[in-house]
Amino acid sequence: ICTALLKWNEMRYRKKGLPPGTMGWPVFGETSEFLKQGPNFMKNQRARYGSVFKSHILGCPTVVSMDPELNRYILMSEAKGLVPGYPQSMLDILGKCNIAAVHGSTHKQMRGALLALISHTMIREQLLPKIDEFMRTFLSNWDNKVINIQEKTKEMAFLSSLKQIASAESSSVAQEFMPEFFKLVLGTLSLPIDLPGTNYCRGFQARKNIVRILGQLIKERTDSHNDMLGYLMRKDDSNRHKLSDDEIIDQIITILYSGYETVSTTSMMAVKYLHDHPRVLEELRKEHMAIKDRKKPENPIEWNDLKSMRFTRAVIFETLRLATIVNGVLRKTTQEMELNGFVIPKGWRIYVYTREINYDPFQYADPLAFNPWRWMDKSLESQSYFLIFGGGTRQCPGKELGIAEISTFLHYFVTRYRWEEVGGEKLMKFPRVEAPNGLHIRVSSY
Numbered sequence: 001i002c003t004a005l006l007k008w009n010e011m012r013y014r015k016k017g018l019p020p021g022t023m024g025w026p027v028f029g030e031t032s033e034f035l036k037q038g039p040n041f042m043k044n045q046r047a048r049y050g051s052v053f054k055s056h057i058l059g060c061p062t063v064v065s066m067d068p069e070l071n072r073y074i075l076m077s078e079a080k081g082l083v084p085g086y087p088q089s090m091l092d093i094l095g096k097c098n099i100a101a102v103h104g105s106t107h108k109q110m111r112g113a114l115l116a117l118i119s120h121t122m123i124r125e126q127l128l129p130k131i132d133e134f135m136r137t138f139l140s141n142w143d144n145k146v147i148n149i150q151e152k153t154k155e156m157a158f159l160s161s162l163k164q165i166a167s168a169e170s171s172s173v174a175q176e177f178m179p180e181f182f183k184l185v186l187g188t189l190s191l192p193i194d195l196p197g198t199n200y201c202r203g204f205q206a207r208k209n210i211v212r213i214l215g216q217l218i219k220e221r222t223d224s225h226n227d228m229l230g231y232l233m234r235k236d237d238s239n240r241h242k243l244s245d246d247e248i249i250d251q252i253i254t255i256l257y258s259g260y261e262t263v264s265t266t267s268m269m270a271v272k273y274l275h276d277h278p279r280v281l282e283e284l285r286k287e288h289m290a291i292k293d294r295k296k297p298e299n300p301i302e303w304n305d306l307k308s309m310r311f312t313r314a315v316i317f318e319t320l321r322l323a324t325i326v327n328g329v330l331r332k333t334t335q336e337m338e339l340n341g342f343v344i345p346k347g348w349r350i351y352v353y354t355r356e357i358n359y360d361p362f363q364y365a366d367p368l369a370f371n372p373w374r375w376m377d378k379s380l381e382s383q384s385y386f387l388i389f390g391g392g393t394r395q396c397p398g399k400e401l402g403i404a405e406i407s408t409f410l411h412y413f414v415t416r417y418r419w420e421e422v423g424g425e426k427l428m429k430f431p432r433v434e435a436p437n438g439l440h441i442r443v444s445s446y
């Protein structure tokens with residue numbers, strides 16, 4: 001029966017022009033092999049079928065592309081019908097105005113409104129002072145404590161964004177908001193089964209609560225504020241992108257969500273790599289001590305300080321590369337189309353899988369070594385195969401903001417503390433980078 005089922009499933013997808021590959025079991029496809037074997041599943045399939053192959057993973061017939069040139073082409077081809085293909089649970093919970101759910105002119109409008117909020121000028125004048133103030137307080141009193149740095153960096157990423165979004169109210173709403181936000185995140189990564197007790201159902205309820213909290217903030221604000229919510233609500237000419245209240249709420253959820261796991265995991269992994277590589281930590285600390293020494297203790301990190309953190313930027317890029325915080329991005333076809341000579345049916349998912357390029361010895365010499373110095377050559381950041389922040393029309397608009405947050409976190413962390421790991425805890429690298437039991441460190445003052 002098993003053989004017959006597998007064969008029947010292969011026959012269903014044996015359409016002329018499709019890439020080679022296997023489809024696994026009906027309904028489940030090859031999801032369990034993909035999740036269990038992780039990157040090895042992808043590498044084995046590539047060895048058998050080439051760098052473009054078909055599979056059935058996470059509930060959808062999927063074409064996986066591990067071809068750097070095709071990957072770039074896919075990311076540039078949204079107008080040809082290759083739109084974001086994130087799971088239904090994510091779209092449901094993040095809202096219908098969420099940036100990944102909108103295309104064409106609506107995407108342009110939402111993205112324009114977002115870019116205006118997190119531009120270089122905004123980071124320099126509005127956001128960096130808030131990030132500095134937040135990190136200073138958040139990183140106080142860690143001395144002589146055992147800390148779960150995974151949990152801390154998660155709180156840090158969320159609370160830092162919340163302060164940038166609603167400075168005045170962030171401390172009063174954080175208590176209620178944070179647990180709801182964590183439920184929302186879990187819901188977006190779950191199967192869309194709407195039964196009481198499922199993560200999806202809880203995530204959906206959390207979204208409702210968050211919409212209520214944000215709606216209340218919008219209603220109660222009478223005068224203008226210099227934070228993200230304040231800018232989004234402006235009705236005068238200083239705001240070119242006037243959004244409805246529903247759009248403002250989804251935009252805020254987008255900002256919180258997109259900068260959450262990326263920033264927190266990168267910060268946690270940077271702490272881990274710095275712990276394991278004392279020479280890198282020494283160099284990083286030298287950079288930050290020099291910044292600290294040239295200012296008074298009460299003076300905040302400013303734009304020029306941030307720009308002078310060249311080695312810190314290199315540490316962040318090397319962490320993103322070696323830990324592969326982002327394995328790839330998802331697209332789906334809105335019509336039948338040809339890619340690399342293959343014919344991809346409408347509605348198929350395309351997994352632009354960029355992980356392997358991070359370990360390619362032709363791109364990165366000695367690829368398994370944690371060597372931030374390689375990024376001191378700035379041209380490496382602009383190589384076309386480098387897709388850690390995506391590419392094309394959906395390239396990450398929060399890149400510099402994320403780097404500013406992680407850099408400020410590292411500044412206060414390494415200038416105030418030294419730390420050692422306790423427990424030697426397990427780290428999972430796939431499908432997401434996480435420490436299932438937390439990552440505990442003993443912190444003492446520097």
Ligand code: HEM
Pocket residue numbers: 084099100111114118254255258259260262263266320325326329330387388389390391393394395396397398399401402403
């Ligand atoms: C280390 C930090 C970060 C990494 C590695 C990262 C990575 C990425 C990647 C790979 C994409 C492309 C997704 C796709 O093409 O489907 C993306 C998109 C996006 N990122 Fe980031 N990101 C980071 C930080 C942030 C931050 C702090 C924000 C906060 C605003 C943010 C907001 C977004 C948004 C809104 C999009 C969607 C853009 C669109 O669809 O037009 N990201 N990010």
